[in-house]
Amino acid sequence: MATATAPTRRKSRLNRQGRAAHVFMLPWLVGLVGITALPTLASLYLAFTDYNVLSSPEFIGTANFERMLTDDRFWQSVRVTLTYVLVSVPLQLAFALLLALILDRGMRGLTFYRSAFYLPSLLGSSVAVAVLWRELFGHSGLVNSALALVGIEGSSWLQNPQTALGTLVILNVWTFGSPMVIFLAGLRQIPEELYESARVDGASVLRQFGSITVPLLTPIIFFNLILQTIGAFQAFTQAHVVSGGSGGPVDSTLFYTLYIYQQGFTAFDMGYASALAWVLLVFIGVMTAGHFLLSKYWVFYGD
Amino acid sequence: MREMSRRNVLKFAAVAGLTGTAAACSGVGGGSGGGGSGGTDAGGSATLRYAWWGNNVRQENYTNALNQFMEDHSEITVETEFAEYTAFQERMTTQMAARNVPDLFWVPSAQVMTYYANDMFHDLDGLETLDLSDYDADDIDGLRLDGVHNTMALGIFVPVVRYNETMAQADGATLPEGADWTWDGFTEFAIDYAANNPNGNWAVNYGPDHDLTLEAWLRQRGEELWTGDGQIGFTADGIASWLDFWENLRKNGAAPSLSEQDGVGADWALIGERVLTYLGNSNHIIDDAQFFPEATFKLRTMPVAADATPGHPYLYTPRLAIFGGIDEANLEAAGTLLNFSVNNTDTLRITGLTMGAPVNPRVAAEVAEFASPDEQQMLDAVAHDRALERNPRFEAPAGSSTWRTILTRVSEQVALEQSTTIDAATAMIAELQSAIDRAS
Numbered sequence: 001m002a003t004a005t006a007p008t009r010r011k012s013r014l015n016r017q018g019r020a021a022h023v024f025m026l027p028w029l030v031g032l033v034g035i036t037a038l039p040t041l042a043s044l045y046l047a048f049t050d051y052n053v054l055s056s057p058e059f060i061g062t063a064n065f066e067r068m069l070t071d072d073r074f075w076q077s078v079r080v081t082l083t084y085v086l087v088s089v090p091l092q093l094a095f096a097l098l099l100a101l102i103l104d105r106g107m108r109g110l111t112f113y114r115s116a117f118y119l120p121s122l123l124g125s126s127v128a129v130a131v132l133w134r135e136l137f138g139h140s141g142l143v144n145s146a147l148a149l150v151g152i153e154g155s156s157w158l159q160n161p162q163t164a165l166g167t168l169v170i171l172n173v174w175t176f177g178s179p180m181v182i183f184l185a186g187l188r189q190i191p192e193e194l195y196e197s198a199r200v201d202g203a204s205v206l207r208q209f210g211s212i213t214v215p216l217l218t219p220i221i222f223f224n225l226i227l228q229t230i231g232a233f234q235a236f237t238q239a240h241v242v243s244g245g246s247g248g249p250v251d252s253t254l255f256y257t258l259y260i261y262q263q264g265f266t267a268f269d270m271g272y273a274s275a276l277a278w279v280l281l282v283f284i285g286v287m288t289a290g291h292f293l294l295s296k297y298w299v300f301y302g303d
Numbered sequence: 304m305r306e307m308s309r310r311n312v313l314k315f316a317a318v319a320g321l322t323g324t325a326a327a328c329s330g331v332g333g334g335s336g337g338g339g340s341g342g343t344d345a346g347g348s349a350t351l352r353y354a355w356w357g358n359n360v361r362q363e364n365y366t367n368a369l370n371q372f373m374e375d376h377s378e379i380t381v382e383t384e385f386a387e388y389t390a391f392q393e394r395m396t397t398q399m400a401a402r403n404v405p406d407l408f409w410v411p412s413a414q415v416m417t418y419y420a421n422d423m424f425h426d427l428d429g430l431e432t433l434d435l436s437d438y439d440a441d442d443i444d445g446l447r448l449d450g451v452h453n454t455m456a457l458g459i460f461v462p463v464v465r466y467n468e469t470m471a472q473a474d475g476a477t478l479p480e481g482a483d484w485t486w487d488g489f490t491e492f493a494i495d496y497a498a499n500n501p502n503g504n505w506a507v508n509y510g511p512d513h514d515l516t517l518e519a520w521l522r523q524r525g526e527e528l529w530t531g532d533g534q535i536g537f538t539a540d541g542i543a544s545w546l547d548f549w550e551n552l553r554k555n556g557a558a559p560s561l562s563e564q565d566g567v568g569a570d571w572a573l574i575g576e577r578v579l580t581y582l583g584n585s586n587h588i589i590d591d592a593q594f595f596p597e598a599t600f601k602l603r604t605m606p607v608a609a610d611a612t613p614g615h616p617y618l619y620t621p622r623l624a625i626f627g628g629i630d631e632a633n634l635e636a637a638g639t640l641l642n643f644s645v646n647n648t649d650t651l652r653i654t655g656l657t658m659g660a661p662v663n664p665r666v667a668a669e670v671a672e673f674a675s676p677d678e679q680q681m682l683d684a685v686a687h688d689r690a691l692e693r694n695p696r697f698e699a700p701a702g703s704s705t706w707r708t709i710l711t712r713v714s715e716q717v718a719l720e721q722s723t724t725i726d727a728a729t730a731m732i733a734e735l736q737s738a739i740d741r742a743s
Contacts, residue, residue: 052742053400054421139562140573156562161719244568245389246708249561249715265393267705267738268417270400 046274053270064275074276076251077259080165084255085232088172093224096176100183101213114184118177129171130241134158137167158242161252168238168253179224186220187213218299226291233284236261256280349636352405354384356391358590361657368653372643379636399423406629406637407644410454410622412514413706415698416533417742418624424453425625425634432638434646437665446620448698455645456620458586458659461688462515464489464603465588466580467595474500476579478603486520486548489606493557496579507580508569509558511549511714514707515619516582516605520545522694523611533700533743535735542728546717553718560718567714584619585684586659592677600677602684614694618685621658660685702742709734 047064049057068074099117103110123129136142137157144154157163190213198208214221236257239247247254247262256276264273355365362385369381384405386394392411398404399421410418418424427433433455435443446454466478476496479488493506510516518528524544527536552558561567564574571581575594585602592600607615623644625637643650648669651661656678661667667682674682699706713727722730 050741052421053396054417054423138565155560156565159561159566161721244566246711248566248712250712250719250721262705262708265396266708268396268702269741 043274049271051271052268077254077256081256088169092173096180104187121175121177222299348378349633350380354405354408356388364654404626413704417701420701422627430638454622454624456662460584460619460659462519463585469598494555497557506557512567512711519605522615525612529697539728543724546724616691617696702739
């Protein structure tokens with residue numbers, strides 16, 4: 001009898017725990033469905049409509065997607081975004097890895113430095129920092145003031161189409177704290193014996209880095225690469241604030257997401273904006289899948 | 304390295320990817336909706352939502368005025384919805400999509416016909432709590448859209464040349480007057496001033512993206528911004544001539560570069576102490592003069608071309624509307640609040656005159672008694688243009704809401720010497736026409 005009731009009680013307790021888990025998950029599920037999934041599906045429908053936000057959407061087939069082919073600003077936003085991603089993500093990851101390697105050597109005040117370096121990651125996409133960036137790189141900003149001390153007269157970095165995007169790249173690189181912390185955790189996982197053996201064999205520091213650190217860190221590099229690339233494709237706040245929402249000067253900071261926003265909320269062209277958003281979704285999906293396919297050639301897992 | 308399994312990495316990346324890409328798809332905008340609770344209860348009291356834009360000073364002033372309104376009308380509660388100009392429009396877009404629009408709202412100039420085309424305005428004819436007895440019929444007729452009276456004017460702006468009288472005196476400069484107050488006369492003066500003033504000041508801001516002054520330029524040439532049938536009223540030559548005017552000033556050192564003034568739209572706080580004149584709105588003197596209280600600013604009418612088209616002066620009237628879908632039980636209360644906003648001198652005593660000279664002639668006369676010197680100049684400038692012969696002007700058609708953004712972009716292209724003025728103007732018209740065609 002006792003042997004029959006014990007599993008039943010355990011099953012009953014598991015059921016109760018399961019129900020409780022579902023109750024606790026409910027707010028998140030409601031958010032996922034109501035705030036993310038349904039609007040996403042709605043935008044899929046809107047992508048095939050002419051919808052000015054104020055009146056009912058009108059089905060127009062693939063016209064919104066065809067329009068992109070001849071939309072110069074669409075292509076400009078693609079160029080700007082790809083440049084931003086291709087330049088800022090590798091730089092950010094390299095910088096994060098460098099700092100992680102330095103911090104991993106062990107030093108006094110490590111916790112302080114780790115926190116200090118992580119702070120920009122929390123602030124980087126905020127409006128306040130974007131406003132700060134305007135002050136730093138403006139005509140009379142701190143950067144030009146510093147250059148003036150060595151006799152260089154600078155102009156506004158934000159009003160020059162050759163340098164405006166560069167300032168946003170620097171802003172993104174500056175938020176290296178998040179990948180740095182992940183790199184640091186990964187570095188701590190690498191067994192010290194491997195380095196000791198390498199040292200016994202006479203391997204230089206550079207050789208140890210190339211033959212031990214990098215290979216064993218590739219899953220972390222891969223993880224950071226995916227996260228930061230997706231984040232960079234979705235960068236919005238910095239460009240919106242720094243350019244005053246225009247993507248200027250002359251569209252040199254017209255990020256793809258900013259263009260979506262302009263079309264949807266200032267040009268009242270939500271159908272086209274939805275189509276643009278879906279193109280971004282598909283592109284990020286394909287790119288991520290490509291990363292996974294290629295990862296088998298360079299990512300080494302413990303299993 | 305301790306096990307970092309392929310499965311775990313895949314899980315992490317998949318969740319991150321799903322979340323990220325889904326967010327890309329579900330939009331990137333902010334747009335926080337109003338969330339007000341307008342309505343009428345069984346006791347006959349009403350709750351109204353009132354939306355407006357501006358800076359923090361205007362927010363405080365209008366909040367105080369609306370609090371005064373609630374003290375005077377204890378049966379009406381007003382919920383305020385305030386934002387900066389651009390954010391205001393974006394929030395309105397979201398609210399309109401959700402049909403969750405404030406009961407009374409200010410109407411951005413570029414959106415008048417867009418909002419009208421989508422039934423956002425309530426007809427004001429016959430609204431008993433709105434007193435129109437002081438108005439000239441022409442003033443009300445000027446507000447009609449397709450013959451329907453559905454908005455009220457918050458005030459009147461006119462384009463002006465504002466100048467720093469203190470700086471002019473210090474530099475021994477005198478602006479051209481009388482028959483010499485033409486665009487050519489202004490240009491000649493500006494270039495000469497910039498070249499010879501002892502403090503290295505500029506003569507004028509670089510301002511090709513300013514709407515009211517562009518409209519003044521076009522109307523003097525016999526063109527206009529918009530036609531009565533909702534089309535573009537200007538030519539590529541008209542816009543190119545405007546861009547040429549500014550380029551001449553910039554290239555000759557009379558106006559700052561984009562770098563020096565932080566963009567096409569000049570940062571007044573940045574250059575205000577270094578420019579003698581500023582082409583802009585009449586009402587801007589009230590806020591802008593506060594930046595430099597030691598200086599005295601004066602207003603001039605716009606320069607006039609020798610061959611200017613008769614009737615070129617015009618008045619711009621920012622509008623206030625009652626939402627077309629308002630709960631009809633609240634309509635009379637909304638009329639009371641509308642009346643308080645446009646026909647009450649005491650309201651303007653609280654808010655100041657940053658929204659221009661009152662259209663109501665009784666109120667316009669009464670505010671002169673307490674207007675500050677800067678406000679008095681604004682009132683005089685409007686009164687001057689109001690007395691002139693004026694041809695009709697028309698609002699921006701549906702689909703043209705981004706026209707100023709386009710103008711800013713082509714102005715940048717010209718100022719950065721990436722385009723000729725005629726190519727920039729042609730491109731602007733093509734882009735704008737496509738947008739209008741799509742909306743029609």
